[in-house]
Amino acid sequence: MNALNKLLEGRISLAHGGGGKAMHDLIDQIFAARFKPDSREDQARLSHPALAEPGAQLAFTTDSFVVSPLEFPGGDIGRIAVCGTVNDLAVGGARPLWLSVGFILEEGFEVATLVRIVDSMVGTAEEAGVRIVTGDTKVVDKGKGDGVFINTAGVGVIPPGRTLLASSVRAGDVAIVNHRLGDHGAAILAARGDLALSASIESDCQPLNGLMEAVLAAAPGVRAARDATRGGLASCLNEIAQEAGVGIEIEEQLLPIHPEVRGVSEILGLDPLYLANEGTLVLFVPEEEADAALAAMKATPAGQGAAIIGCAVSEHPKRVVMQTLFGGGRIVDMLVGEQLPRIC
Structure with a gap:
């Protein structure tokens, strides 16, 4: 058995974080071989040429x-790590x-599970058109890490003249989502198997940068956008209402919710408005640009379920x-506590 096969069939040891040959073999054969750093x-x-454009701004985020x-239907921790950072x-x-x-x-x-996660990250980064350019690895004692935790940071460029801020939302602006609500949270709940739920729900985990570029080209007046991750759509809308100082009204009949997600939520006493998403955003656009924004969304793979809400x-x-x-009218408050922990 060669050294690579021996590594692939093995498990992580403390030596893999110790700075010696075992760590360098892990980095060389698993990470560098796939991420291909310069x-x-x-x-x-x-x-990048965009950095030299007058008025361009760097954007930086971490998660x-x-x-x-x-690993769960529709994704895994590696795909979420890339999508979550790209979408932020x-x-x-x-x-x-x-x-x-x-x-x-x-x-x-x-190690075989780690390889699947890394391969998923590579594929998702290619899908999103980004590069994973640097990284780090640490190993903790058995029982203190729950398999793997991932931290990512992302850098992007905001083109000149583009300003999306929640505080910019004004009365009359239209709220649009690109996808069904709550698929990720429901998929994770079903995948855990604790409640013997039989459901075919898949996570909505997907990169949204292509969708955002399409929408901004069609509707340059977009005021603000948020990805509805932890806390779901309800928490996003509350954050925007607080920052903009406006009220927000949504129509229950307009909300795109998968019947299985609605059913699981009813059985467990959950509210789909608070379930997490990993490929769903809400944006606000001036009323006169709403139709153009909606059409641009629906023309992208990530926005075919788009709806004005x-x-x-x-x-x-x-x-x-x-x-x-x-x-009647129902107040939708910010999420208090945690409906479902360890979702992203």
């Missing part, structure tokens, strides 16, 4: 991922370019209100 220096050295289970840049109007990745590995973790209003500032199927 050099082995301790930092990535980056250049950590602790999802359980690590994209909804601010940035064009994502580069990512870093840090792995916290638990002693005893299967409501608008910003001058009434009840800083409050989100849903017009229910029964004709």
Whole structure:
């Protein structure tokens, strides 16, 4: 058995984080072989023509991922790590370019599983058109890491004249989502198997930078966008209402929710508005550009389920209100506590 096959069939040991040959073999044969960095220096050295454009701004974000289970229908922790970071840049109007990745590995973790996660990251980065350019690996004692945790950071460029801010939303602006709500949270819940749920729900995990570029080209007046991850759509809308000082009204009958997600939520007493998403955003656009934004979304793979769900209003500032199927209004508050931990 050659050294690579021996590594692939083994498990992570403390030696893989110790700075010696075992660690260098892991980096060379698993990470560098797939991420293909330009050099082995301790930092990535980056250049891009967009950085030289007068008025361009750098955008920088970081995130950590602790999802359980690590692999689930529609994705895995590696795909989430790339999509989550790319999407945090994209909804601010940035064009994502580069990512870093840090792995916290638990002693005893299967190398074969790690390879699947790394391969998933590589494929997702190619899908999003970004490069993973630098990283780090640490190993912790068995029982102290739950397999693998991932930290990512992302850098992108915001083109001149592009300003997307929640505080820019005005009464009359239209709210649009690109995808069904709650698929990721429901998929994770079903994948855990604790409740013996039989459901065919897949996570919506997907990069959204291509969709955002298409929408901004068709509707350059887009005010703001947020990806509806932890806390779901409800928390996003509350954040925007608070920052803009406007009220937001949504229509229950307009919300795109998969019947299985609705069913799982009803059985467990959950609200799909608070379930996490990993490839769903909400954006606000002036009313006169709403049709163009919606059409641009629907023309992309990530936006074929797009729908107008409501608008910003001058009434009840800083409050989100849903017009229910029964004709009444219901206040939609910010999520209190945690409906479902370890989702991303």
